Amino acid sequence: MTTQAGSHKWHAALLAAAVIAVPAWAQTTNNAPQEARATAAAPSARPWMTAKSDPSERATLLLKEMTLAEKLHLVFGYFPSKAEWQRSPIKNWESHPGSLPDSAGFVPGIERLGIPAQWQTDAGIGVASPRTPTPRLRTALPSGIATAATWNPALAETGGAMIGREAFLSGFNVLLAGGMNLVREPRNGRNFEYSGEDPLLSGVITGRQIKGVQSQHVISTMKHFAFNGQETNRFIMDHRIGEQAARQSDLLAFEIAHEVGQPGAVMCAYNRVNGAYACESDWLLNQVLKRDWGFKGYVMTDWGAGHSTTQAAQAGLDQESGWAFDRSPYFGDALREAVNNGHVSPARVDDMARRILWAMFANGLFDHPVAGDRAETIDYAAHAAVARADAEEAIVLLKNDRQLLPLAKSVRNVLIVGAHADVGVLSGGGSSQVYGRGAPPDGLVVADEYGKGFPGPKVYHPSSPLKALQARTTARVTYLDGKDVKAAAAAARGADVVIVFAEQWTAESLDVPDLSLPDQQDALIDAVARANANTVVVLQTGGPVLMPWLPKVGATLQAWYSGTSGGDAIARVLTGEVNPSGRLPVTFPASVQQLPRPVVEGDAALDRDAHPLSNYDIEGAAVGYKWFDKTGAKPLFPFGYGLSYSEFAMKGLSVAPAGQGLTARFTVTNRGSRAGKTVAHIYVAGAGWEAPRRLGGFTKVSLAPGESTTAEVTIDPRLLATFDTATRTWRIAGGDYRVMLASSAALTLETATVHLDARTVEPRKH
Numbered sequence: 001m002t003t004q005a006g007s008h009k010w011h012a013a014l015l016a017a018a019v020i021a022v023p024a025w026a027q028t029t030n031n032a033p034q035e036a037r038a039t040a041a042a043p044s045a046r047p048w049m050t051a052k053s054d055p056s057e058r059a060t061l062l063l064k065e066m067t068l069a070e071k072l073h074l075v076f077g078y079f080p081s082k083a084e085w086q087r088s089p090i091k092n093w094e095s096h097p098g099s100l101p102d103s104a105g106f107v108p109g110i111e112r113l114g115i116p117a118q119w120q121t122d123a124g125i126g127v128a129s130p131r132t133p134t135p136r137l138r139t140a141l142p143s144g145i146a147t148a149a150t151w152n153p154a155l156a157e158t159g160g161a162m163i164g165r166e167a168f169l170s171g172f173n174v175l176l177a178g179g180m181n182l183v184r185e186p187r188n189g190r191n192f193e194y195s196g197e198d199p200l201l202s203g204v205i206t207g208r209q210i211k212g213v214q215s216q217h218v219i220s221t222m223k224h225f226a227f228n229g230q231e232t233n234r235f236i237m238d239h240r241i242g243e244q245a246a247r248q249s250d251l252l253a254f255e256i257a258h259e260v261g262q263p264g265a266v267m268c269a270y271n272r273v274n275g276a277y278a279c280e281s282d283w284l285l286n287q288v289l290k291r292d293w294g295f296k297g298y299v300m301t302d303w304g305a306g307h308s309t310t311q312a313a314q315a316g317l318d319q320e321s322g323w324a325f326d327r328s329p330y331f332g333d334a335l336r337e338a339v340n341n342g343h344v345s346p347a348r349v350d351d352m353a354r355r356i357l358w359a360m361f362a363n364g365l366f367d368h369p370v371a372g373d374r375a376e377t378i379d380y381a382a383h384a385a386v387a388r389a390d391a392e393e394a395i396v397l398l399k400n401d402r403q404l405l406p407l408a409k410s411v412r413n414v415l416i417v418g419a420h421a422d423v424g425v426l427s428g429g430g431s432s433q434v435y436g437r438g439a440p441p442d443g444l445v446v447a448d449e450y451g452k453g454f455p456g457p458k459v460y461h462p463s464s465p466l467k468a469l470q471a472r473t474t475a476r477v478t479y480l481d482g483k484d485v486k487a488a489a490a491a492a493r494g495a496d497v498v499i500v501f502a503e504q505w506t507a508e509s510l511d512v513p514d515l516s517l518p519d520q521q522d523a524l525i526d527a528v529a530r531a532n533a534n535t536v537v538v539l540q541t542g543g544p545v546l547m548p549w550l551p552k553v554g555a556t557l558q559a560w561y562s563g564t565s566g567g568d569a570i571a572r573v574l575t576g577e578v579n580p581s582g583r584l585p586v587t588f589p590a591s592v593q594q595l596p597r598p599v600v601e602g603d604a605a606l607d608r609d610a611h612p613l614s615n616y617d618i619e620g621a622a623v624g625y626k627w628f629d630k631t632g633a634k635p636l637f638p639f640g641y642g643l644s645y646s647e648f649a650m651k652g653l654s655v656a657p658a659g660q661g662l663t664a665r666f667t668v669t670n671r672g673s674r675a676g677k678t679v680a681h682i683y684v685a686g687a688g689w690e691a692p693r694r695l696g697g698f699t700k701v702s703l704a705p706g707e708s709t710t711a712e713v714t715i716d717p718r719l720l721a722t723f724d725t726a727t728r729t730w731r732i733a734g735g736d737y738r739v740m741l742a743s744s745a746a747l748t749l750e751t752a753t754v755h756l757d758a759r760t761v762e763p764r765k766h
Helices: 004-017 055-064 068-073 144-150 153-169 199-214 243-247 250-261 282-292 310-315 333-340 346-362 380-394 465-470 485-493 521-531 566-575 625-631
Strands: 105-107 118-122 174-176 219-225 238-240 265-268 298-301 396-400 413-417 476-480 497-503 535-540 555-558 613-615 648-658 661-670 676-685 694-703 708-715 722-724 729-732 735-744 747-756
Touching: 055 346, 068 333, 068 346, 144 153, 144 199, 144 380, 153 174, 153 199, 153 380, 199 219, 199 250, 199 694, 219 250, 219 282, 243 250, 243 722, 265 282, 282 310, 298 346, 310 333, 310 346, 333 346, 380 566, 413 465, 413 485, 465 476, 465 497, 465 566, 476 485, 485 521, 497 521, 521 535, 555 566, 648 676, 648 735, 648 747, 661 676, 661 694, 661 735, 661 747, 676 708, 694 708
Parallel strands: 118 174, 174 219, 219 265, 238 613, 265 298, 413 476, 413 497, 497 535, 535 555
Antiparallel strands: 105 118, 396 555, 648 661, 661 708, 676 694, 676 735, 722 729, 735 747
16 A cells, blocks of 8 residues: 555655656757747846746846837747547647647747747547557556545645646646535536535645645646636626625635645636626736735636626736637737727736746746657556545445445455456546556547537546456455346355446546436346345446445445556455545535536537526525535535444544634544544534534544544634625634534534634735
8 A cells, every 4th residue: 555655755856756857859849930039139138047046037038128029929829639529520629839749738938038838738538649540658646536525635746747747848838737626516527627615625635636736847727717607608608696605615725725836827717797798807916816815816717707908908918828729819810909009008918928937937837858758768567556546545435234235245246337347447538538557549448428529538447447357356356337237136145245336438528417326227236236235336436326235235435436447446445455535525425416517507508609598696605515515405425435354433622723724633543453544524613604514624644553643633714714805805703613524514522612802814925
């Protein structure tokens, strides 16, 4: 098992390896348009190339030497890839010299001033590739929601550093990572990319991943800003929400991630928010992000999220990315004309260029330029170990009757059923698609079962749970595809244990119609479980699903989309080599009727000129477990839930003031016979909040059998406060607050009460 300490050692080695010798040709680029190169002679000196200088000072020095054409050059991005879209060609597509093939985006550099190009790639799980006959094959982390299920910020940062390293060695210096929209809609097709339903958990996990990516001299985005909560009508939906509710939910998650990760870029979302497109929302971009949070980097569009020139520039958009997806090159000649006519000031153009340059200086793009595709130097074995550690800690043990797991040594005959578990593990679809190492040249170990172009293909990573389990047990392990339910049930009767792999493929641009497993898998599980009570279900899903068969099965594991090393990770948990320590980062409803919206809002038949409305004020800031607390509904599994092969006790809660917030201390003991990890939750409750309680803090601890430790959790003062929209400040009301030590949102172990005086939370220094 890869321990947290081992991960830290690997991470340190990774960071040390990032300082590389760069050939002379890589230090500048010849990809700038002729117009930008020819406007002025090269300066005799380049003081902005002093690496030890402050990034803001360097950006200011460089900006003074730039012409208007060169500044505008930085704010306009191209989409280099074409093969993925051959079935439905992009009207505005054009190739650009200097771009990398099969990549997400490209902004040419400026040779005269030594400004490197921006080579952009998707996404937050690894170095993605569009569908081509020979996609690049790289290491895939587990899905974002899986990493959130680890509740391990250090592991998130290590994973971020790993994919940042692969991006850098693949020739990229901008990674479109940092996806973190809160799970308001559990049927959202992109929930698998994100980090759960709670602002603190989502903000910390995503922030640490961003920090890891940027440690490798690669800019990371933070996305999709904001309220991109569903894929149905994602280009046109107008999500309506009050400012206090917004600040205490999705925006708080982004705020925390910004503080933790300091992203160089923020990607604004497709959707509208309170009437305005997110990419031309003065409230989101200028007021919240740049003024209130002090964001120093630049705002880029999502691909196809640009809608205007002057309005977007004035509202805070700094870069039109992948412009071919937009209806017009808004930040091309139209922006130049707007500046010349006085509709956009030269000062605003300076600000746009300065922000891009600051992000490039702050993250080492000038001082550690990429040197082309050097993928042959990637340490894939070490990276696979990082992915496996993430996958192992992400697996959530939901049920384990009669201690069916880990598999006993006396088990002689194991039947594995379904989900192509003989060859691999499922991944989510869309622009974040990573084609895993070990796959055939076309990246597919299973022929595409989606067959409709984007967001397909439906991809399985070549990490076979069947083969991994066969390598770890003396039992006879066989496989059936499960397509014949009667045959599967008949075979189950002769097995000591049956392991059914069930799947739900989710993908960008598609919301799932409901929370049921597709393709009659519920019937398959039910039939197998009736035939053999020793049935284990391994779920490979992008989020919550319903489980009508749950009372009949002996054990259930939530494995999510487990990445490059997922088969090994699952097998190691099944056999007990790894003690499961994942905890749910989302609530699993018992029924869609428990949700704020029993039916997904919108209409897939609407065209791009429609203006559908969505009312996020139904739940406001009471997202996920807070909604269930508020309404009294009992979920199938609560937020934070997860079992272990060991037994942990938490007690001795004490609470004391700490800065503007609180510190909670308590003891955690492993009472079991196995080493393992557990997650301690601290919830807080005050008056006048959006819901009865909030997650105030958490910590993950690793303990040997019989070992105890004293844990300490700091509670951010904003989690004790409400947002005052009049003063744009967080205010703590005077009174008594309950602080609860818990193992999940549904199980409180101890409670302490603390009195707080009324006060305004002092803003963090920018």
